[in-house]
Amino acid sequence: MAEIKLEHITKRFGDVVAVNDFSLEVHDREFVVFLGPSGCGKTTTLRAIAGLEHPEDGDILIGGKRVNNLSPADRDIAFVFQFYALYPHLTVYDNIAFPLKAVKIPKSEINQRVKEVATVLQIEDMLSRKPSYLSGGEMQRVALGRAMVRRPKVFLMDEPMANLDAKLRVNMRTELKRLQHETGATTIFVTHDQVEAMSMADRIAVMHLGVLQQIGTPQEVYNHPKSLFVAGFMGSPSMNLIHGEIQSRNGKSMLHLTHTELSLELSDEQIASVRQQAEANELVFGIRPEHITVAKEPVGREVKASVHLIESLGSANIIDIFLGENPETGDPILLRVRTHPAFQVDVGQSIWLDFDDKHVRLFDRRTERQLVGS
Numbered sequence: 001m002a003e004i005k006l007e008h009i010t011k012r013f014g015d016v017v018a019v020n021d022f023s024l025e026v027h028d029r030e031f032v033v034f035l036g037p038s039g040c041g042k043t044t045t046l047r048a049i050a051g052l053e054h055p056e057d058g059d060i061l062i063g064g065k066r067v068n069n070l071s072p073a074d075r076d077i078a079f080v081f082q083f084y085a086l087y088p089h090l091t092v093y094d095n096i097a098f099p100l101k102a103v104k105i106p107k108s109e110i111n112q113r114v115k116e117v118a119t120v121l122q123i124e125d126m127l128s129r130k131p132s133y134l135s136g137g138e139m140q141r142v143a144l145g146r147a148m149v150r151r152p153k154v155f156l157m158d159e160p161m162a163n164l165d166a167k168l169r170v171n172m173r174t175e176l177k178r179l180q181h182e183t184g185a186t187t188i189f190v191t192h193d194q195v196e197a198m199s200m201a202d203r204i205a206v207m208h209l210g211v212l213q214q215i216g217t218p219q220e221v222y223n224h225p226k227s228l229f230v231a232g233f234m235g236s237p238s239m240n241l242i243h244g245e246i247q248s249r250n251g252k253s254m255l256h257l258t259h260t261e262l263s264l265e266l267s268d269e270q271i272a273s274v275r276q277q278a279e280a281n282e283l284v285f286g287i288r289p290e291h292i293t294v295a296k297e298p299v300g301r302e303v304k305a306s307v308h309l310i311e312s313l314g315s316a317n318i319i320d321i322f323l324g325e326n327p328e329t330g331d332p333i334l335l336r337v338r339t340h341p342a343f344q345v346d347v348g349q350s351i352w353l354d355f356d357d358k359h360v361r362l363f364d365r366r367t368e369r370q371l372v373g374s
Contacts, residue, residue: 009058154187
């Protein structure tokens with residue numbers, strides 16, 4: 001069993017709290033991705049699991065055993081760094097084989113394992129070269145191979161594909177996931193790339209400022225963000241987030257979007273959620289670009305607005321729709337919509353909007369938490 005438990009981990013660097021009361025359980029054979037922007041604490045947490053950093057508080061357990069005081073060599077892990085850390089005087093073959101030679105694995109088995117890993121990583125013809133004759137992407141693959149060849153219980157990977165080209169990254173995502181499934185190694189993978197996280201993870205742990213914001217399957221984190229940070233971080237483009245408040249109009253409770261003429265009728269469940277959980281009538285309306293329908297003629301709620309900007313991405317268009325302007329800052333209040341590329345409009349043209357009610361999210365502006373039932 002290679003279950004990993006982090007219990008109230010805190011790590012400080014001087015006055016900076018890099019990881020703050022972090023608790024998480026990674027199941028045996030699971031592939032978990034730590035996702036977040038630079039400086040959020042994901043690499044520090046990974047290094048603490050590896051034994052390269054020592055937390056001031058909390059416990060780290062691997063396979064049910066507390067490992068806080070164990071050296072990295074005694075934790076049965078393989079760590080793949082963002083930077084290659086290859087031995088320059090050794091060939092690619094010897095770099096990959098090094099951890100096996102260190103524990104005196106028979107030569108025939110070393111040769112078999114090295115060649116298997118080299119085939120997966122597409123570096124079979126580079127085994128006789130030295131690192132100085134490799135590109136950055138090739139060196140990263142060698143570093144991956146050196147970790148993979150050990151077949152450890154736990155893989156810890158710190159942005160291992162950061163230096164690979166786009167096509168190879170796609171291939172490596174597939175191969176890494178396949179390898180993890182075949183070997184059954186518990187894996188924690190650090191990245192700031194949402195596509196890597198969504199395509200590879202069994203579960204995603206979203207981090208911000210050293211705090212675990214949310215843990216869940218890719219679908220849960222994307223469709224049901226628990227905080228404003230997760231809602232704004234996940235997705236490209238990210239979720240539309242606009243300030244609003246509840247107003248009563250003609251006997252109905254409506255969500256009025258601040259500094260716009262747009263008001264949306266809420267369900268009884270949503271109204272009850274706001275009244276029970278929100279600290280004040282200060283809300284944030286959220287909806288993803290793909291859950292908004294646009295048309296050149298009135299549809300649904302018949303919300304009329306104008307086109308502010310158009311981004312053509314080939315497979316889709318991203319249209320910025322002007323709803324109003326913040327009088328204090330002069331900034332436009334925009335709604336981003338994803339449309340089919342065949343939907344053609346011009347800047348300044350009037351269009352009509354409708355929203356998928358099932359995907360409307362409401363957040364408390366003060367606590368930044370999603371309101372349950374919204």
